[in-house]
Amino acid sequence: MNITNLFSRFSLKTCSYYGARNNSRRVVYHSDDDTPYHNLAFEEWIYDNVDLSKSSCMLIWRSKPSVVIGRHQNPWLECNLKYLRDNSMFLARRQTGGGTVYHDHGNLNVTFFTSRSSYSRKCNLRLIISALEKKFPFLNLSINNRDDIVMDGKYKVSGSAAKLGRRNAYHHCTILNDANLKLLSSALKPSLSNINTKATSSVRSKTKNLSRCPGDITHQDMQSALTEEYMARAVESEEPYIIQADPSDNNTFEGVKDIIDRLNSWKWIYAKSPKFAIEIPCVGKLSVADGLVSAVESYSECGLSVAPELEKQLLGVKLARSDLQSFREKYAAELSSDKNKYICSLLENILTNI
Structure with a gap:
């Protein structure tokens, strides 16, 4: 089912972001941007500005080739900085903890926003599995003891991290669909291995793409499957919306530019590292x-x-x-x-x- 059909089925509206602030809204944001700092900033904007006790939101987004480290990690230890520079790749630090992940256009990112009291990582992961297995019956997905989604019981296809505040929460995941695994492997080698630190270290895992061959599962297929599953779980009182969003639009999302500038700064990406x-x-x-x-x-x-x-x-x-x-x-x-x-x-x- 394509997005046009989804609009028709759920009587969805394209609206301003203020729609997400009203009562009983269930909102899916589709990001138009593939710059990692912009989408990570948009996550923070939603977390800080939307009353999630009255709305639930999901953001679907992709990035250009990038490495994204956790809040408490050390970039010199987590990735090959020379390789990133030589291959014009982005390096970003997110607000959530956990380990380092690789992004490119063959990787889909999904973020779930709820109130703190409604937060459930397992529920979100089960939604992803349900959506993908319905759309692609050949997939065999499950959740392991680290809250990763694994394929065939052993290959990691999705990692998770979350930010929990007093009122709001969000949980984001990567989903490897048709990512460049050679680039992933090269990018995630440490620049300096002889480092002593108390920074969070990544746990290395065997990874695999969902697609059996290039083009087997498209980004549009996955976006449609996740959107449909998310909207199908809306309660009767929730009015559904899909918003095609430009996450860097400071006129619409006032203040997001300041967040982008902070997340794209040397001070945040590098100096934030523990001693x-x-x-x-x-x-x-x-x-x-x-x-x-x-x-x-x-x-x-x-x-x-x-x-x-x-x-x-x-x-x-x-x-x-x-x-x-x-x-x-x-x-x-x-x-x-x-x-x-x-x-x-x-x-x-x-x-x-x-």
Whole structure:
């Protein structure tokens, strides 16, 4: 069933976002945008601005090739930053916890918004499974003990995370349909494996696409199946709406641009990482807090001298490729001396991998 038929069947309306604020509304948003920061910001906008005690909402969206890390994760440890840069991929940090996920146009994202009291992750996952198995009977889907949706009992096709507030809640999932699994595998390799941190680490799983071959299941097929299932579960008092939304439209969704700017900032994506240290055996250790170098240590047992003057200059420098390169160029003469050999080795190791 296509979206046109859904509009006809449920007497759906295309309306402004204010429709979602009235009593007894059941709303499905279809995002027109594939920039991850825009859709992640729109999730926050709905969470902050819609009275979910009077409305329930579902957002369906996709992203250009992207890696999205959890709120409490470390991007240097969770993904291959050099690979992302070389392949023009996005890196985003979401508001919810949990592990790192990969997005592209072969991956569908769905977000369920409810009041805190109505929140049920299992209910949402069962809705997804019901919708997909009805539409595609060859699928064999189930929920594992980590609240992932798995296919044939062993392949992960969907991961989940949630944000629970005092009044509102949302739960979002990825669904691998026809994603580029080679790109996924390459993107999710760590840039720096020698990191000590208390940041949340991802649990690696075997993954598989729902589609048996390219084009077997289209994005439109999945969007229609999920929309129909969601609307079929509306209670009699709920008036259904489908809204084709531009999540970055600040005129309609006032304040969303500020959220986009925050989620697309270095401060949020990188500096939000919990404190960590990069250790190079027989060389030294570089500690990082708020995305900035906070301490530099030489392993004296390896026979390297300490160079406090240059260490002081490195403190406060961003752990960003451009900033570290600028530091290396500025202090090229000092770094060439034997007493600064360990700092040079630390920088080279980090720059080679980020």
